[in-house]
Amino acid sequence: MTERLIIRLASEASHKNHWLIWSESENEIIASGQVANAEQLNLLTEKAEQRVVICLLPGVDICIKKIAINGAFNRQMQQALPYLVEEELASDVEKLHFSVIAKQTDLLHVAICDKQKMSTWLAWLKTAQIICKQFIPEGLTLPLCADGKWQAVQLENQWIVRESIHLAWSCEQAMLNLLLESQLGDKLTQEIESYSPHPDNLIGQWTNHEPVLSMELLAKGTLNNKINLLSGEFKPKKERNQQLDKWRMPAILTVVLFILLMINIHLQSTQLEKQTQLVKQHVETIYKQAFPLQGKLKYVRIKKKLKTMLIGLEGDNAESGFLSMLNELVPAFANNPQLQPSSLKFDGKKQEMRILVNGNNFQSFEKFSAFVPDHFIVEQGALNSSHDRVSGLLTIRKR
Numbered sequence: 166m167t168e169r170l171i172i173r174l175a176s177e178a179s180h181k182n183h184w185l186i187w188s189e190s191e192n193e194i195i196a197s198g199q200v201a202n203a204e205q206l207n208l209l210t211e212k213a214e215q216r217v218v219i220c221l222l223p224g225v226d227i228c229i230k231k232i233a234i235n236g237a238f239n240r241q242m243q244q245a246l247p248y249l250v251e252e253e254l255a256s257d258v259e260k261l262h263f264s265v266i267a268k269q270t271d272l273l274h275v276a277i278c279d280k281q282k283m284s285t286w287l288a289w290l291k292t293a294q295i296i297c298k299q300f301i302p303e304g305l306t307l308p309l310c311a312d313g314k315w316q317a318v319q320l321e322n323q324w325i326v327r328e329s330i331h332l333a334w335s336c337e338q339a340m341l342n343l344l345l346e347s348q349l350g351d352k353l354t355q356e357i358e359s360y361s362p363h364p365d366n367l368i369g370q371w372t373n374h375e376p377v378l379s380m381e382l383l384a385k386g387t388l389n390n391k392i393n394l395l396s397g398e399f400k401p402k403k404e405r406n407q408q409l410d411k412w413r414m415p416a417i418l419t420v421v422l423f424i425l426l427m428i429n430i431h432l433q434s435t436q437l438e439k440q441t442q443l444v445k446q447h448v449e450t451i452y453k454q455a456f457p458l459q460g461k462l463k464y465v466r467i468k469k470k471l472k473t474m475l476i477g478l479e480g481d482n483a484e485s486g487f488l489s490m491l492n493e494l495v496p497a498f499a500n501n502p503q504l505q506p507s508s509l510k511f512d513g514k515k516q517e518m519r520i521l522v523n524g525n526n527f528q529s530f531e532k533f534s535a536f537v538p539d540h541f542i543v544e545q546g547a548l549n550s551s552h553d554r555v556s557g558l559l560t561i562r563k564r
Contacts, residue, residue: 168195169217170209171384172295173303173320174286176223178203181321185380186212189388197380206293213295219387220286221303222394224325224335228254228277229266229302231332238268246275264394266305267331274331276302276394283399298401299387300394304333306386312356315369319361320379326357342368487511490518490541494561497536503529507556516563523556530557540564 167190173183179202186195200208232249234242243265247258254261254277262283267274283300290297307316307327316327324341327333328348336344345368349355355369360377395401445464453461462470490511498504504524511518524530527548534543546558 169219169384169387170213171219171221171380171387172206172209172297173221173380173383174223174289175203176226176282178285178289182206183320183380184209184212185384186216187381187384187387194378194381194384197378203289206289206295210294218295218297219299219301220290220297221306221383221387222278222286222300223323224302224304224333225323225337226278226282227302227304227394229304229332229334230275230277232273232275234271234273238265238273246273250275250277262394262397262399264396266392266394276392278394280398283394287399298393298395300399301387301390301392302333302394303383304335305331305392306383306390307333308382308386315355315357317357317359317361317363317371318377318379318382319359319363320383325379325383338364342366345369486513486516487518490516490561490563493538493541494518497533500536501529501533504533518561520559520561521556522559523554525554527555530555530559533559537561 168186168188171185171187175182181199181201182203182205183197183199185197187193188195196212200206230250230253232246234249236242246263246265247261251258256279260280262278262280264276264278265273266276286300303320304325304327307318307325310316310327310329318325319338322338323335324338325333325335334344334348341364349369353368357367357369357371358374359371360374360382361379362373362376363371449462449464449467498506501524503526504522506520506522508521509518510520522530522533524533530545530548534545537543540563541561542564544560546560548555548557
């Protein structure tokens with residue numbers, strides 16, 4: 166974002182709230198104005214969209230103090246901080262918000278504000294649906310003091326004064342001389358550079374700077390300003406991305422479905438692997454039955470072994486006839502699955518095959534004979550029926 170909305174919050178709900186939109190890329194004011202009271206902050210809701218929002222806090226509600234410390238600043242010292250200045254404050258420290266704005270070796274600069282004020286300002290913004298993540302004391306956005314000069318500007322009936330890089334304050338115009346006397350003491354020659362026309366007879370050495378719009382001057386001072394009173398209990402919560410929320414549930418469902426799909430694929434793969442293993446074991450068993458003299462072989466070697474045997478049998482008519490006949494009878498068994506062979510013998514001299522089979526009924530034997538090629542003769546031996554199964558011997562030879 167190259168544009169920012171600067172809102173100078175008022176001390177009271179009935180007072181004016183000044184605002185300005187600053188373009189960083191163009192280095193100029195886009196728009197500016199004021200709303201009559203806190204209830205009208207909603208007029209800035211649309212302007213706050215798609216822009217960085219920074220709020221300036223009135224100096225009359227912020228007290229910045231220097232606190233001397235011994236040793237490194239740590240969590241224990243953070244907790245004890247309110248009690249180090251308790252005697253200098255009129256309010257109960259439990260009701261005050263302390264925010265460290267600068268740390269040095271033996272010195273802290275702390276901004277102090279009433280907790281109720283902080284809550285009130287945040288409530289105004291929440292009602293107006295304005296998201297702001299940075300609160301800066303208005304005086305600390307004035308230009309940095311050069312050559313020890315103080316900087317001052319007037320906004321409405323209040324004067325904002327910056328003494329140094331970490332010290333600033335504000336007051337009503339009627340109280341300006343009184344507060345200057347308290348802050349300057351015997352340093353009556355202190356130079357004060359004013360960006361607004363100033364009254365005569367003010368304490369100190371006042372000089373006029375080229376006049377600048379007060380809100381423009383303060384807005385420029387927010388650039389690269391790291392000071393933020395939204396700390397501790399007032400630290401803003403991380404903003405949730407509404408677009409991400411919109412797609413959160415579909416994304417979760419997609420992930421769940423993907424996991425279920427992977428589980429299903431795994432289960433299917435596991436089941437297929439088991440089935441494949443059973444087939445391999447069955448092939449190994451059949452091979453052992455068909456070639457009892459060859460010895461037991463694993464599935465991966467059976468195919469290679471069979472090819473080797475076929476090559477060796479090319480010149481062996483007897484064995485070649487067996488394989489040729491068996492190959493031609495395969496369709497007959499495939500078309501009649503009810504008939505299952507239990508043993509097989511082959512007579513190479515007679516080119517005759519005897520198969521002991523069993524089936525569900527007598528018709529399965531007739532059906533098998535019908536599918537045997539015509540150049541074979543099928544002789545059916547006596548059939549025996551037992552336990553709802555029919556068994557018999559089939560003798561098959563070439564015509």
